[in-house]
Amino acid sequence: MCFSVFLNNRNSFISIFNCGCMKLTRKILYFAPIMAMVIITNYIIDPAYIYHGYEKKIAGLLLEGKHVALTMGFTEGKILINYINNTAEKFDIIVMGSSRAMPISSSSFPGKTFHNFSVSSASLSNLIAIHELLQRNRLQYKTVIFALDPSLVFAYQPARHADLDGLYLVKRNKLLYVTSMAKHYYDFAFEILSFSYFQSSMRAYFDMKGPLDKRYYVAKNLNNNDLSIILCDGSRKWEKRYNEATKQQAREEAEKYIRKFLTGCTRTHLDAAMKHGFESLVKSLKESGADVIFWFPPYHPMVFKKYASDCPALIDAQTYYLETARKNNIRVYGSYNPDEYGFKETDFFDYHHLKNEPAYAHMVRMSRALGL
C-alpha cells in the first residue's frame, strides 16, 4: 500500500516533467509584464539602497568636509563603516550612541577635532562593532561621549544595522554570522521580486523630495533645510519641521509613544548578559586610554513621568549606569529626567529627541562643566 501511494505520487511528480505543460508555462508567462514592472521599479527606485552603493559616495563627501542632504532613507551602518575605513584623523572627542545623540555637533566644542559615530536605534552590539572598527583602524580619540539609552542593557535589542551586526557577529558567533549574512544575501536576491518592496518603492518615489537621480546632494544652506543633513562631523542637522515643531506636536508624539510602547513595559527588565556586554565595552573603551563620559539623553517630560510611575526599568537602567560609572571612575552628565537639567517640552520634537538648538546649548554647558 505504502509503495503504491509513493508510486502514484512519484508518477504524478514525474508526469509534470513529461507532460506537455508548455501551455501552462505560456499562460504563466502572460504575467511576465507584471513581474518585469516589479523588478524594474524595485531596482531603479531601490528605497532601502540594496542594489546601489550610495553609502560609499556619501562617506566620501563627508570625508571631503562636505555636508550631505538626503532625499530618502539610507543605510547608516554602511556610511559609518566606509567613513571609519577611510579616515586617519586623530579625534579629540567622539560620540557614540543612538539617534538621540545625533544632534551633538562640533560647534559645542570649538577648537576640538570631533566626530559623531552615532547610529539610529543603536544596539549594544552596534556600539561594540563601531568601537572594534575604530580600534582595528587604529583611530585615536581622547574623549568618548557615550550616550546611554536604557535599552542597551535590556534583553530585547533591535537589529537594524545588518552591516554592523555582521561585524559584531563575525568574531563571536560564526553560525549566527552565517545566518545573518545568508539573510542579507537572500534579501539582496529576492527583494527585487518582492511586492512589499515594490510598494515601498512606489511610496518612496512619490515621497521623494527631488529627482530620482539626486537622492543625496551636498547641502549648502544649513538653516532652511527641508531635508535631514548629515554634517561632515557625523552629527545630524534635523530637518526644519523637526526643529520648528510646536509643543503640541511634541506632545502628540509623546502621547502616541506612551500609548504604543509603554503598555506592558513592566515586563522590560535589565538583562544580565547585556550588562556583562556593556561592562566589557566600557572596560575596552577605558583600556584604549580614552576619557569616557556617560551622557544621559533626556526624555520628553510626559514620557519620563510615565516611565517613572509605570516602568521601573528606565530608572533601574540609570541607577545601574551610575553605579558602573562610579566603579570605573567615569564622569557623568545629564539625566533621563528632563527637569534636572532644565529641559522644557519645547526642547523636544518628539518623545525623546532633542532639537538641535537645545542640544547644542546643553553640550556647551557640559563642555564647560567637565572642562572639555
Add this chain to the structure above:
Amino acid sequence: MLGISITANLGLILVFKYAGFISVNLQALSGYLHISHPIGEVKLLMPIGISFYIFKSVSYIIDVYRKKIEPQRHFGIFALYVSFFPQLLAGPIERSTTFLPQVTKQFSYDYQRITDGLKIMAWGFFKKLVIADRLALYVDKVFASPASIEGLSLLLAAYFFTIQIYCDFSGYSDIAIGSAKILGYEGMDNFRRPYFSKTMQEFWSRWHISLSTWFRDYLYIPLGGNRVSAARRYFNVMAVFLLSGLWHGANWTFVVWGGVHGAFLLFSHATMPVRTRLKQGIFRIIGAEKNGTIKAAADSIMSLWSIIVTFNLAAFAWIFFKADSLTKAADFIKNMFKWNLGNIMVGFSFYDFLLMILSILMLVLLDFIQEHDKCRHPFTQKKDLMRWGLYYVVVLSIVFFGVFEQSKFIYFNF
C-alpha cells in the same frame, strides 16, 4: 472503544485549549465565593490548528463506527488525512469519506485542474491581501479602544469586520482548496457567499460549511436533531451554538457570539408563522397575489430586505467575536448607538479609505455575479479578453494594494 477514542481526542483539545480558560474562571469563581482552590493559572502553548485536526480525527472515528468508511490501517495515509498541509492550520475540516478515497487514486498532470487551482488561490490571495488585511487596519484601530470612540466609526468598524472575517477566512479556504486541487485533491466548499443569505439558517448553510455540517452530523443529529419536541430542539440548537462558539476560542466573547447566533435562530424559528402571515397580509394589501409583476417586485424587495436584516444581525454578532472582552463588546455596542459622525476616518487618509470602499465594492460585485450566474468562480468568463482582464485586475490589485505587513489569518488562532 468509541468513547475512549473520542475522549482521548477531545481531552487533548480540552487540555491545550481550555485548561487556561477553566483555571482562570475557577479562580474567579473561588474568589467570588471566598473559597480557596488548589489549581493555579494554567498556561500552555496551544498547538496551532489543534481545533481543526482534532475535529477531523473525531469525524473519522465516528464515520468508521457508523461504517461509513473502512478503517484506514496505513498510519501514513491516516496521518496525511489529519495533517494534510493545505488544511492543517485552519481547515476546511475535510471528511475522511471524501478525502481518503482520493489518496490512493492515480494522479496525472491535468492542465485544467492546475489552472483551476491557481485561479482559486489567486482569488483567495486577493480577498486576504487586498480586502481583509486592508480593512483590518481600520478595524483593529477602532476595536482597540471602543470606549473612546462613538457613533459612525464604530458602526463602520462592525461592518468592516463583517467583511474582513469573511474575506480572511474564505480567502484562506480558497488558498487551501486551490493548493489541494493543484496537488490533485478535491476539497469541500467552505463558503457560499454567506452574506447573500435571507435567513440566519441559510447563513449557517453558507458560512464555514465544513464546521457547521460537522456540528450538524456529529452533535446536533445525535442529540435528536429535528425529531424531538420543540423544547428539546431549542435546547439542542442552543447547545450546538454555544459549543460552536467555544470551539472558536477559550473566551466568553466566543460563547456569547455562539449564544447570540443560537438566539437568532430560535427567534427566527419561533416567529416564522407570524412572519409568514404578515408577508401574506402585505401581499394581499398590495395586490401581489393577483398581479405577477407586483408579486415579482414585492418578492425582490422582500429578498433584499431579508438579506440586509440577516447581514446586520451577523454584523452585530461579530462584535462579540472580535472584541477582546465582554466589557469591550459592551462599550462598543453602547457607543455605537450614540449618534456622532465624528472623525469617521480615525486617522486614515482619504486615499486609504477609498481603497477600503473600492475593495469592498469589487467583492460585492464579483460575489453578486457569482450568486446570480451560479458559476463556481469569478474567473470562468467565456471571453478571453474579459477573463484575462479580470486576472490582471486581481494580480495588479494584489501587487499595488495588497497589505503585506498585516498579521496572520484570523482562524490560525483557533
